[in-house]
Amino acid sequence: MNLMNPEKHVCQTFQKFGPRQGRRRQSKIVFFLPILLIMVVFSQPAFAGNRITVTDALGRQVQVGLPVRTVGAMNSDALEILRALDAGDMVSCVFAEIVRERAFWGKLADRPKLGSWREADFEAIAKIKPDLVIAYERNPGPELEKRLNPLGIQVIRLNFYKIKTLNREIRDLGRILGREKQAAELCGWYDRQLGRVAGRLKTAKHRPSVYIESYSDYHSTGPSSGADEMCALAGGRNLAGNFSIPYPEVSPEWVVSQNPRIIVKAASWANGYEKSGADHLGRVRDKIMARPAFPGIAAVKSGRVMVMDSSVWTGPRAVVGILYLARLFHPDLFGDIDPEKVHRDYIELFQKVPYGGVFAVEGVKR
């Protein structure tokens, strides 16, 4: 049977029997034709109907063959979205670093490992053979597709850490996994939170100057970094926002001479979900405020210095970080907003694990 072209096969059948062959044969054909077509449809994965095209994080149009039943998550951002889309059961292999956050990931941490977020273990992936592997736009490198595609394992690069593209990526993943409804719910939730912030900011009279410090001391975040995007959405003016590079080093003197109204610092690997108190973030905050010449800065004088856990600092939960920032930047507009409650809703509704932990510390008493 010509599986590549079922129509041709049916035509050939008609020609072979012709009009003189009698009604019995025709009725047989009429009976077998639908079965034949169904067989053709299901025996052909390359059939145009079960491939969908999505735009990946590099802006490429990528075709994904369906159905996708098992997925490999190369990083925590992808895994978090997978779990939020109720697709945790489809995850057949996970990134190696997951064991550090066992409390948050639960049984997912015990799934087979496919390498680290930036270096795939091809043999492990080949053995597990997930239908699809999700990775960041640049990590691991292009060898990921080169090695896995010949093995019949598809790769899609989705970041899930840029707010601008987050919803599009979630919807695309929802389409790929048949989780459109869950994707719509999650995107709707994000939109409501961001809409609430944007709505209130319309009446903001000023955008306070903010010195954002990344994980390393005196390394700020410039244009096209996640933190710059968060700062802008929360109604702040990032002092390094007009720099030339995304993660510039700055001098202490520059920070002091800019006299920021607010200082925000990311704490690396603070593992906030497992913490019961804020001491760990408080110590980081105390150290910033005691840096040479920092006590003269407006932010330090007024105590508006915030240290934030990396799990709400960019990534799928950046919206929670934005709420923390918005309240710090504009206490008059966001005084009634409780980022912790929003975070709890997200964790319980979408991640379906109990809420816990401490994710930000600031000087302002509430």
Next chain:
Amino acid sequence: MKTPEFHINTNGHGAAFAEYRHLVRKKWLAMAGIIAVFAAAAIGSLASGASGVGLADLIPAILNPGHPAHGIVVSLRLPRVAMAVLTGSGLAFSGVVFQAILRNPLASPYTLGMGSAAGFGAVLPIIFLPAAFARDLWIAGGAFAFTMISAVVILAVTRLKNAGSETMILCGIALMFLFSSLTSFFQYMGAMEQVSEIVFWFFGSLSKAGWNEIALAAVMVLGPFPLILRLAPDFNLILTGDDAAKGLGVNVPRLRMEAVILASLATAGSICFTGVIGFVGLVAPHIARMLLGADHRFLLPASALCGAALVLIADTLGRTVWAPQVIPLGIVTAFTGVPFFFYLLMRRKEMM
């Protein structure tokens, strides 16, 4: 102990003595030039920065605590300059010591694996300690501890095998590979933010050092310096070969042992608070050597000044040419030093 110059002195000829005096005068002149460049670099560094406080405000700002720029100059610029001087001079005179005892112009403080060891010592707390712990202190402590560990391993091998410079270099290269692969391993284990922290640490920075760190670094860098200077005549002799030095009364194994301990301490002090700053320890000794010769009595202080000036100039350029972005120190040192180094290289033939 007598140095080659004193041999010239003993021949009794007036012309030779005059030539010797001329040579010494030239050395002092070169030294004065180096001191002038160093002083200019230090003042230039003190007078430039993002806040725009310039040369005119410098003295009033330092002397008058009520001056608006007092905080900027005293709390931010002075410690920066102090740390640059310590780091640059420590790396440079350690470089001289390693080049002498290993009799190798390619030697630097990192030849015996100390740079990689320090890097590994810094990476451990970056990976395993959460930000809240006194992490900076652990990073500095780790870098210091592993620098000294690599020195101890080198010394143990040297002592057990009664080894010469070749074995020491081979041993150092082995340690270098060991520690860099360990660093890569932990880097591989790390999350995105930790990897970037490691990369930034290796770039080097003078921003993190406050007066407490400077005091500690000063003990480690300036402490060994007079002791090393005392060994200068022996370094002159060891350059003629182990056997010749022995014949002239130098206890070569002991000299190597003392030199490695002192120079490692100075190296550890130079880099544990700033990150592995390359190039200075290799090139500052050569710059000084090309300017005033290989007599270690002059070479050691001259390279210390050259190293300090190099780091000061590199840091000032790094802070100003692309302001307000800072170009990390470890990157600029090479940018700054290489052109000058090439210029000197084209003029001279001999490296040691």
